[in-house]
Amino acid sequence: LERLATELLAAAGPQERSRLLLGYARRLAPLPDAARTDANRVMGCTAQVWVSAELDGEGRLRLMADSDSELTRGLAALLVEGLSGLTLEELLQVDSAVLGQLGLGAAVLTRSRANGFLNMLESLKRRARMLLGDLPRFPSLLIGAERTSAQGAFAEAQNAFLRPDGAVVDRLVEQLAAKKVGVVAHFYMDPEVQGVLSSAAERWPHINISDSLVMADGAVKMAEAGCTAIAVLGVDFMSENVRAILDEAGHADVAVYRMSADSIGCSLAEAAESPAYDAYLAEAGDTPNSLHVVYINTSLKTKALAHSVVPTITCTSSNVVQTVLTAFAQVPDVHVWYGPDTYMGRNLAQLFQSLANLSDEEVRELHPAHTQASIHALLPRLRYFEQGTCIVHHLFGGEVCELVKEGYRDAYLTAHFEVPGEMFSLAMDAKRQRGMGVVGSTQNILDFIAAKLGAALEQPFPNRLQFVLGTESGMITSIVRKVQGMLRAAGRDDVEVEVVFPVSPEAITTDRQQQQVRAGLPTGLSVVPGPAGGEGCSLQGGCASCPYMKMNSLQALMTVCQRVGSPAGEALLEAFKPRPYTELVDGKTMAQAGCVPILHMRGFQKGGKLPEALVADITGRHSA
Numbered sequence: 001l002e003r004l005a006t007e008l009l010a011a012a013g014p015q016e017r018s019r020l021l022l023g024y025a026r027r028l029a030p031l032p033d034a035a036r037t038d039a040n041r042v043m044g045c046t047a048q049v050w051v052s053a054e055l056d057g058e059g060r061l062r063l064m065a066d067s068d069s070e071l072t073r074g075l076a077a078l079l080v081e082g083l084s085g086l087t088l089e090e091l092l093q094v095d096s097a098v099l100g101q102l103g104l105g106a107a108v109l110t111r112s113r114a115n116g117f118l119n120m121l122e123s124l125k126r127r128a129r130m131l132l133g134d135l136p137r138f139p140s141l142l143i144g145a146e147r148t149s150a151q152g153a154f155a156e157a158q159n160a161f162l163r164p165d166g167a168v169v170d171r172l173v174e175q176l177a178a179k180k181v182g183v184v185a186h187f188y189m190d191p192e193v194q195g196v197l198s199s200a201a202e203r204w205p206h207i208n209i210s211d212s213l214v215m216a217d218g219a220v221k222m223a224e225a226g227c228t229a230i231a232v233l234g235v236d237f238m239s240e241n242v243r244a245i246l247d248e249a250g251h252a253d254v255a256v257y258r259m260s261a262d263s264i265g266c267s268l269a270e271a272a273e274s275p276a277y278d279a280y281l282a283e284a285g286d287t288p289n290s291l292h293v294v295y296i297n298t299s300l301k302t303k304a305l306a307h308s309v310v311p312t313i314t315c316t317s318s319n320v321v322q323t324v325l326t327a328f329a330q331v332p333d334v335h336v337w338y339g340p341d342t343y344m345g346r347n348l349a350q351l352f353q354s355l356a357n358l359s360d361e362e363v364r365e366l367h368p369a370h371t372q373a374s375i376h377a378l379l380p381r382l383r384y385f386e387q388g389t390c391i392v393h394h395l396f397g398g399e400v401c402e403l404v405k406e407g408y409r410d411a412y413l414t415a416h417f418e419v420p421g422e423m424f425s426l427a428m429d430a431k432r433q434r435g436m437g438v439v440g441s442t443q444n445i446l447d448f449i450a451a452k453l454g455a456a457l458e459q460p461f462p463n464r465l466q467f468v469l470g471t472e473s474g475m476i477t478s479i480v481r482k483v484q485g486m487l488r489a490a491g492r493d494d495v496e497v498e499v500v501f502p503v504s505p506e507a508i509t510t511d512r513q514q515q516q517v518r519a520g521l522p523t524g525l526s527v528v529p530g531p532a533g534g535e536g537c538s539l540q541g542g543c544a545s546c547p548y549m550k551m552n553s554l555q556a557l558m559t560v561c562q563r564v565g566s567p568a569g570e571a572l573l574e575a576f577k578p579r580p581y582t583e584l585v586d587g588k589t590m591a592q593a594g595c596v597p598i599l600h601m602r603g604f605q606k607g608g609k610l611p612e613a614l615v616a617d618i619t620g621r622h623s624a
Helices: 002-009 014-027 070-083 088-092 096-101 111-130 153-160 166-179 191-200 212-224 236-248 267-271 275-285 300-309 320-330 342-355 360-366 372-381 398-407 421-434 442-457 473-490 511-519 554-563 567-576 590-607 612-620
Strands: 049-055 061-067 140-143 148-151 181-186 207-210 229-233 255-257 290-295 312-315 335-339 382-384 412-416 437-440 463-470 495-500
Touching: 002 014, 002 070, 014 070, 049 070, 049 111, 061 070, 061 111, 070 111, 088 111, 096 111, 111 398, 111 421, 140 153, 140 473, 148 153, 166 181, 166 191, 166 554, 181 191, 181 212, 181 554, 191 207, 191 473, 191 554, 207 212, 212 229, 212 236, 229 236, 229 554, 236 255, 236 300, 236 590, 255 567, 275 290, 275 300, 275 335, 290 300, 290 320, 290 612, 300 312, 300 590, 312 320, 312 590, 320 335, 320 342, 320 372, 320 590, 335 342, 335 372, 342 360, 342 372, 342 382, 342 421, 360 372, 372 382, 398 421, 412 421, 412 442, 421 437, 437 442, 442 463, 442 473, 442 495, 463 473, 473 495, 554 567, 590 612
Parallel strands: 181 207, 181 229, 229 255, 290 312, 290 335, 335 382, 412 437, 412 463, 463 495
Antiparallel strands: 049 061, 140 148, 140 495
């Protein structure tokens, strides 16, 4: 690589460097047709690129590559010439930063080519690891225009519910239409439930599967269209939010029902009702010029009581970055207190620390009112709660991330903003370095998959895109629907999307272990909860699946629908209504007071800045 870098750095300019690259391309050995497979394709390249690796008799790597673009073939040749002959361990230690030191220059190594160049290196590393046979194998679902296929018992369970029983769909549609019941469900519902709801939605329009914020908006639209009751498939704070927003919109007569008479909890929302969070808010309330940014996934009680202590605005995982940066830009010397999600708060701090190392131009791409200096200045005034986590997103910690890094280093990486910092960092690095990552909400993840698929459909050649799903597995139904809709609209059966489900390290096998199983040899694997087939699919077995969300069953939905409208049934449904609040907060009902931070967020989303009333509260509450 040093020799090649010397040649490129000595070149007179971009044209000379391009000529050198074309020369490297010509002397690259042709790749055998047998190696031009989908398995050897490099994802994230605008051109078709294939890479392969094998070991010689001395345990050193022989690398091979090819492309249908001559300049890209030249870049591949740099890697083949520069890295062939290394041991596996030596190749894995090659830092991607070395590719930027080859002297290619921005005119030759455009952003898209730079991403492709880095993806080639990651693909070579992955294929080299495959030679050892110890790469982790997570369950996955392969999606085509008219078919889906699963690898692993957990993925097979997801796949089984994508084509629901038509009779079950018929019964549900009949009940919903007869009783005028609308359904709002979270992306994290069980795939069995989502499969039936998605099919029912083709015949009954008042069914909406979305993230938590949009659920309430959907309920209002259903009420306006004549629905007399709303069934909420989610955890308790979601039904509370739906009830409150309907009341604010003038639909207090529309009934709202949960799917259980028992509490449908949430570890994250419960953390915000703890004594530790009360103490955190008290400290914020004692600090002048403070703003509490509270995650939408909390109860109305949390929002109401918090706002009574310190000015509060609600945020979502998709708008939290802009909310916090706007607050720092709009209110001089403001102190921002984020909560209750520890991982999201830590990820925010990490993101802003990385921004502080970028140029002003790069910072302004994220927020036009900030510079490197302003980011440096805000860091000491950003606080986050350190005792609140989602039990599902907690799965995506160190060990799982190491397995993702080892086995899926060249895939597209997605991460919800609530995941631990290790997964957040992997996805952020993939986004910055290779254009192959996203961090955000469930909707952000779905939009990212659709955008990458859309780009692939613009290319005339076959493709397979692989995405690691760094969030709750329940959103696979929405992904399948979106992907298949796009493939059918494009008339393409030669493009596929593979969705990979990370699971607990104790609940997976490697390639070598799977070969041993097939040969009847001992593997050293312990028995884990869940079905046989390489990984567990219970929460204990390590899947990203929320036990609270699973309380929202099809049977529960059918029971609620059957009871709606009958006197005896309505009496039984009293226990299914959202938690009632009778306390007053600052002269308002708990529900009304809890809506204030939500309405502040609505104002921010509409106008792009904090509402004037909120700014006045931040700056004036202590002086008053």
